[in-house]
Structure formats: structure tokens, C-alpha cells
Amino acid sequence: MEYSEKVMDHFMNPRNVGEIENASGVGQVGNMKCGDIMKVYLQIEDGKIVDAKFKTFGCGAAVATSSMATELVKGKSIQEALEVTNKAVMEALDGLPPVKVHCSCLAEEALRAALWDYAQKNNIVIDGLEPPVNDVDERHHQAE
Numbered sequence: 001m002e003y004s005e006k007v008m009d010h011f012m013n014p015r016n017v018g019e020i021e022n023a024s025g026v027g028q029v030g031n032m033k034c035g036d037i038m039k040v041y042l043q044i045e046d047g048k049i050v051d052a053k054f055k056t057f058g059c060g061a062a063v064a065t066s067s068m069a070t071e072l073v074k075g076k077s078i079q080e081a082l083e084v085t086n087k088a089v090m091e092a093l094d095g096l097p098p099v100k101v102h103c104s105c106l107a108e109e110a111l112r113a114a115l116w117d118y119a120q121k122n123n124i125v126i127d128g129l130e131p132p133v134n135d136v137d138e139r140h141h142q143a144e
């Protein structure tokens with residue numbers, strides 16, 4: 001299996017690992033098939049994502065995609081953050097092998113779950129954001 005240099009870099013030196021205390025939004029998702037779990041923390045101020053961190057119990061591609069996803073959303077507005085899809089994360093990493101596409105779906109869903117949590121806590125509706133699913137495969141089965 002071939003991984004791009006960027007994937008290897010984000011796996012070996014993941015950015016934004018950790019937790020944010022009293023985060024504005026926290027999202028945790030899992031994939032039942034591989035058993036991987038990803039947790040994303042967002043700090044949101046004035047509608048902007050000022051910080052993002054993650055903890056991932058999972059494969060190398062799951063670590064690399066969480067690292068890239070958190071990098072991509074930092075400094076973005078909530079609407080812009082919704083454009084950080086699994087495809088956007090994969091592109092930023094110069095691609096993933098086909099069997100690892102689902103790892104990037106986990107990153108997208110963890111991000112969205114954190115935004116959902118933020119919306120719930122603040123009683124707001126984020127256009128285009130659907131509630132999190134328990135098993136990421138439910139929403140992304142065509143992605144594999």
C-alpha cells in the first residue's frame with residue numbers, strides 16, 4: 001500500500017493532538033467495522049474556529065486525516081468548515097489508498113459532530129449540518 005509523503009508526515013508528526021478544555025464543541029465518532037474512534041474538539045469565537053484538536057484511537061490514515069482536518073478548519077468560519085469534507089481532506093493529503101477512504105470519512109464526521117455539539121449548546125441551527133450518526137459507515141458506505 002502506497003501512502004503519499006503528506007500522509008506519512010501527518011501520521012509521524014500529527015498536528016493538533018490533544019484536548020481543548022471547555023471546548024465550544026466536541027464530537028466523537030466511530031466506525032464499527034474497523035473499531036477506530038476519533039474525537040474532535042473545537043474552540044469557536046465570534047463564529048470562527050480559533051482552535052481545533054483531536055484524539056484518535058485508530059489507524060495511521062485516521063491519525064493523518066484528523067491531523068489534516070483540524071489544520072484545515074482552523075481560522076475558518078462555521079460555513080467554511082462544512083466544506084472540509086472527506087474529499088477535501090484527502091486532496092490536501094495528496095490522496096489515500098482506496099481501502100483507507102473510510103478513515104477520511106471518520107475525520108469529516110468527527111468535525112461535523114463537534115459542530116453539531118456547538119450548535120446544540122448554543123441553540124443555533126447550522127445550515128447544511130445533519131445530526132451525527134453512531135456508525136460513520138451508515139452515511140458513507142458509498143465512499144468505500
Ligand code: FES
Pocket residue numbers: 031034035036058059060061062100102103106
Ligand atoms: Fe478504520 Fe482507518 S482503518 S479509520
